[in-house]
Amino acid sequence: MAHVRFDNVSKSYPGGHQALSELSFEINQGEIAFLTGHSGAGKSTLLKLIMLMEKASHGQVLVDGVNLARLSNGQIPYHRRRVGVVFQNHQLLFDRSVFENVALPLRISGYTSRDLERRVRAALDKVGLLRYEKKSPIELSGGEQQRVGIARAVVNKPSLILADEPTGNLDPKLSREIMNLFEQFNDVGVSVLIASHDLNLIGRLDHRVIALKDGRLLGERAAGERTAGGSTSGVTRG
Amino acid sequence: MAKNNLYSKVTASGGARQSRITLQSRWAAYVQHHKLTAVESLLRLLKSPGGSAMTWVVLAIALALPMTLYVSLENVKQLSRAWDQSSQISVYLKANTLPRFAQALTQDIQDMPTVAQAVYISPEQALSEFSASTGLSDVVQGLENNPLPGVISVIPKLDGKGSGAVEDLELALSQLRHVESVQLDLLWVKRLFQFMELGQRLVWALAALLGLAVLLIIGNTIRLSIESRRDEILVVKLVGGTDAFVRRPFLYTGIWFGLGGGLIAYMLLSIGLYWLSGPIENLISLYGSDFVLQGLSLGDSLLLIFDGVLLGWFGAWLAVSRHLAKIKP
Ligand SMILES: Nc1ncnc2c1ncn2[C@@H]1O[C@H](COP(=O)(O)OP(=O)(O)OP(=O)(O)O)[C@@H](O)[C@H]1O
Numbered sequence: 001m002a003h004v005r006f007d008n009v010s011k012s013y014p015g016g017h018q019a020l021s022e023l024s025f026e027i028n029q030g031e032i033a034f035l036t037g038h039s040g041a042g043k044s045t046l047l048k049l050i051m052l053m054e055k056a057s058h059g060q061v062l063v064d065g066v067n068l069a070r071l072s073n074g075q076i077p078y079h080r081r082r083v084g085v086v087f088q089n090h091q092l093l094f095d096r097s098v099f100e101n102v103a104l105p106l107r108i109s110g111y112t113s114r115d116l117e118r119r120v121r122a123a124l125d126k127v128g129l130l131r132y133e134k135k136s137p138i139e140l141s142g143g144e145q146q147r148v149g150i151a152r153a154v155v156n157k158p159s160l161i162l163a164d165e166p167t168g169n170l171d172p173k174l175s176r177e178i179m180n181l182f183e184q185f186n187d188v189g190v191s192v193l194i195a196s197h198d199l200n201l202i203g204r205l206d207h208r209v210i211a212l213k214d215g216r217l218l219g220e221r222a223a224g225e226r227t228a229g230g231s232t233s234g235v236t237r238g
Numbered sequence: 239m240a241k242n243n244l245y246s247k248v249t250a251s252g253g254a255r256q257s258r259i260t261l262q263s264r265w266a267a268y269v270q271h272h273k274l275t276a277v278e279s280l281l282r283l284l285k286s287p288g289g290s291a292m293t294w295v296v297l298a299i300a301l302a303l304p305m306t307l308y309v310s311l312e313n314v315k316q317l318s319r320a321w322d323q324s325s326q327i328s329v330y331l332k333a334n335t336l337p338r339f340a341q342a343l344t345q346d347i348q349d350m351p352t353v354a355q356a357v358y359i360s361p362e363q364a365l366s367e368f369s370a371s372t373g374l375s376d377v378v379q380g381l382e383n384n385p386l387p388g389v390i391s392v393i394p395k396l397d398g399k400g401s402g403a404v405e406d407l408e409l410a411l412s413q414l415r416h417v418e419s420v421q422l423d424l425l426w427v428k429r430l431f432q433f434m435e436l437g438q439r440l441v442w443a444l445a446a447l448l449g450l451a452v453l454l455i456i457g458n459t460i461r462l463s464i465e466s467r468r469d470e471i472l473v474v475k476l477v478g479g480t481d482a483f484v485r486r487p488f489l490y491t492g493i494w495f496g497l498g499g500g501l502i503a504y505m506l507l508s509i510g511l512y513w514l515s516g517p518i519e520n521l522i523s524l525y526g527s528d529f530v531l532q533g534l535s536l537g538d539s540l541l542l543i544f545d546g547v548l549l550g551w552f553g554a555w556l557a558v559s560r561h562l563a564k565i566k567p
């Protein structure tokens with residue numbers, strides 16, 4: 001079964017702007033894919049639909065076979081707990097420590113302190129920030145903040161990770177490391193969808209690419225079809 | 239970077255499974271989170287002591303006012319008990335009632351449980367008192383027969399049973415044999431009781447109004463707090479916080495405000511009563527009454543504080559329900 005499935009999905013914002021139009025695609029269980037396109041193409045909107053931060057105007061979004069439009073307000077939090085999200089503007093809380101930021105999803109899910117500490121430390125260790133656990137995120141660099149966001153996204157062991165420009169503020173070396181992290185999660189069976197317009201990075205990696213243009217599916221490049229030179233020219237026009 | 243030890247179990251379908259949480263540990267975590275939230279909310283209030291103290295004092299005044307009226311009323315009630323004793327009922331007997339029946343009746347009335355004292359005044363006595371007090375002795379002597387009836391003067395023993403008790407006694411007396419009519423000499427006692435009933439209603443009305451004020455004050459404070467923590471609410475919702483989870487810190491904030499307000503109200507009242515007790519007791523003792531100023535009973539004090547807590551919680555709940563829905567997603 002597809003992990004995420006878009007079925008002829010359109011989204012128009014209240015102002016009347018059509019952010020997504022008649023979009024259909026699937027992401028399989030355990031798949032890793034990039035979502036790319038120009039600024040304003042609709043990448044964030046697409047991720048927001050999966051998170052139920054926005055609702056589709058037409059068509060269906062299914063996650064694990066469940067039509068998200070059918071979820072009641074009371075079920076939405078439980079859906080979100082199964083999806084780890086790295087936000088474009090990382091959305092960290094500056095009034096509490098790095099540790100507490102990462103612990104938040106666990107507190108919400110109902111973990112006791114001991115369990116929680118173990119998991120938060122494992123997640124921080126994973127992103128290489130264990131030594132900063134007592135600091136406030138405001139004392140960290142942009143890249144470090146981004147990694148705290150990643151730790152928070154994975155701490156609850158979601159089966160699906162969505163990342164919106166996770167390498168936005170990072171130098172190429174750090175970007176590479178972050179991508180490596182996502183690949184590691186993917187290796188243990190987590191489905192990963194990464195929105196990015198870092199074409200260089202995408203080009204160098206050999207994963208599936210979904211390209212958007214003005215809210216429409218521009219084309220796809222399947223995994224293993226990487227072209228030499230690190231460009232996305234291999235994306236087939238749809 | 240460290241080896242992947244975060245995801246340990248991989249399910250058959252390929253997705254990593256969230257580790258199971260038992261019901262028991264979930265409950266433990268729930269209790270733990272409540273404690274944590276309660277403490278955090280309190281610390282947050284204490285972090286801005288100026289603003290919080292102001293809110294506490296305003297709440298305390300709103301809570302203390304109706305309680306002050308209530309305590310005053312209780313004291314007036316106690317005072318009026320002393321005045322009950324001085325009210326008097328005149329029982330007029332039918333003309334030509336034989337003196338020995340009148341004597342027996344007086345004894346019967348004296349034996350009634352709500353009667354402190356009953357004294358028979360014969361027509362002759364009444365006439366001589368009348369002529370002495372009016373100076374019309376010539377006129378009185380010119381009368382062929384005595385026009386005045388016999389009277390039994392009754393002083394009730396009511397022990398503060400309220401206006402109903404006086405009326406009951408009045409009715410009982412009027413139904414006795416040989417009794418022509420009964421007159422309550424001190425109608426103002428009745429009026430006093432009526433005023434006190436009015437006072438009681440005023441206390442309730444004031445309590446309701448000020449209770450509403452407390453709700454609004456807390457509601458507004460919580461609204462500001464929600465606005466200042468908008469980002470946090472958003473993040474909590476995005477990582478799967480339920481409405482109850484989002485609401486919790488604000489409800490505790492409301493409870494702390496209510497509890498603080500209730501405690502300060504209690505202190506204000508206690509100090510005020512202590513301050514007034516000396517002069518009032520001196521004043522009353524001039525009238526020879528053994529009046530003791532009543533303070534707040536334990537029940538009243540607890541009620542005051544509990545009301546504060548309840549109003550605080552409810553005000554916060556109203557504010558949160560109204561304003562959280564506006565924070566999307
Ligand atoms: N809340 C909103 N209300 C109205 N229009 C919106 C809203 N959010 C996004 N849009 C519009 O929808 C379109 C797609 O926006 P989206 O944020 O999905 O783009 P994006 O591909 O993520 O861009 P970027 O790479 O700059 O992050 C844009 O034209 C944007 O102006």
Ligand SMILES: [Mg+2]
Nearest residue numbers: 043044088164
């Ligand atoms: Mg975006």
